[in-house]
Amino acid sequence: MTRVLKAGILGATGTVGQRFILLLSQHPYFTIHALGASPRSAGKTYAKATKWKMAQRIPAEVQDMVVKTCEPTGEFLECDVVFSGLDADVAGEIEMAFLKADLGLFSNAKNYRTHEEVPLIVPMANPSHFDLLAHQRSKHSLSKGFLVTNANCSTSGMVVPLKALQDAFGPLSKIMVTTMQAVSGAGYPGVSSLDIMDNVVPFIGGEEEKMEWETLKILGSVNKDLNGFDLLQSTKVSATCNRVPVIDGHTECVSIEFERKPAPSVEEVIRVMEEYRTEAQALGCHSAPEQAIIVSREDDRPQPRLDRENGNGYSVTVGRVRPCNILDIKFTLLVHNTILGAAGSGVLLAELAQKKGLIV
Ligand SMILES: NC(=O)C1=CN([C@@H]2O[C@H](COP(=O)(O)OP(=O)(O)OC[C@H]3O[C@@H](n4cnc5c(N)ncnc54)[C@H](OP(=O)(O)O)[C@@H]3O)[C@@H](O)[C@H]2O)C=CC1
Ligand SMILES: N[C@@H](CC(=O)OP(=O)(O)O)C(=O)O
Secondary structure, three states: OOOOOEEEEEEOOHHHHHHHHHHHHOOOOEEEEEEEOOOOOOOEEEHHOOHHHHHHOOOOHHHHHOOOOOOOHHHOOOOEEEEEEOHHHHHHHHHHHHHHOOEEEEEEEOOOOOOOOOEEEEOOOHHHHHHHHHHHHOEEEEOOOEEEEOOHHHHHHHHHHHHHHHHHHOOOEEEEEEEOOOOOHHHOOOOOOHHHOOOOOOOOOHHHHHHHHHHHHOOOOOOOOOOEEEEOOOEEEEEEEEEEOOOOOEEEEEEEOOOOOOOOOOHHHHHHHOOOOOOHHHHOOOOOOOOEEEEEEEOOOOOOOHOOOHHHHHEEEEEEEOOOOOOEEEEEEEOOOOHHHHHHHHHHHHHHHHHHOOOO
């Protein structure tokens, strides 16, 4: 019988924090034990502190919980695991303080993704990167604490089919991606309605650089001494990112070239995506979807409104797989940006860590 773990949430009042609350409130492995946000929210009940934007009601068990400041004291010190949905402007210092207090942390923020001792893991792409944690613990003299980051929301969707293809057919030499990203990706209140209604904004600060770099770490590997990462060297990634008037769900048009010649056919690519199985499924993780990648055969799918809840938001939906006249293959994918692209990844990573015996 699995021990129920006490979970803390940093940034609990934000867009990602609200999604953590929903995902953890009925979860069989976790109980919500501590909520943290800015000094503006601290001291208020959760219901008063948050501007709740989820379609489901605030879960009863958190309504009257008092929000705390984000310090590794009191109830946070009693937590077995802490999830961070903190604003990146403050995440760096706060997350480091929690790590130094020997707490186990899953972060959504960008601050430590590029750090050489911090795994950057998309649960259905590179769970093998947990292998670096022993080194991280010994380097920072931690007995049970750790810091694991999950990826940028657009990166999180793209790397799942790319990992399936890389495993089956070897390295990709070129990846070109154009995104259409939902407004919930910018948090709350996010993009002004006057900017986004009847419009497309062809710029999201820092997003293209993150997609281009994070992909190389995630599709790379832990080195043979298990003390660093070998980034992909021969793969080139070019990203173009746009904000569109969709509430949830990032759509991405991806073209890829394989090193292997001749390149696999459309039928082989579809088969590999449909047959892709991950460690999260093999270990029976509670939130792992039945299918990591759902391939849609219709001409006009995936669509955010119709496909973002596939696999409860944990599946990536791929459609329009076809030959590319410039590279080899192109397709369109959809990822739920606050589930697989954010809070859901954190929760599934914690489930994986528990199954692997890393939460002590
Ligand atoms: N939205 C998305 O799809 C994705 C977001 N992310 C990342 O997740 C993180 C959260 O994003 P999101 O939920 O969209 O952002 P929001 O702006 O909606 O929420 C930010 C949270 O940070 C808290 N916060 C702000 N300032 C402080 C402070 N000084 N001390 C402590 N807490 C503070 C806020 O508390 P308060 O309410 O009290 O101000 C709030 O809980 C960011 O790092 C973001 O880049 C990652 C992937 C996808
Ligand atoms: N920038 C993403 C969301 C986000 O916060 O990404 P990151 O965690 O990489 O900073 C979006 O706007 O859709």
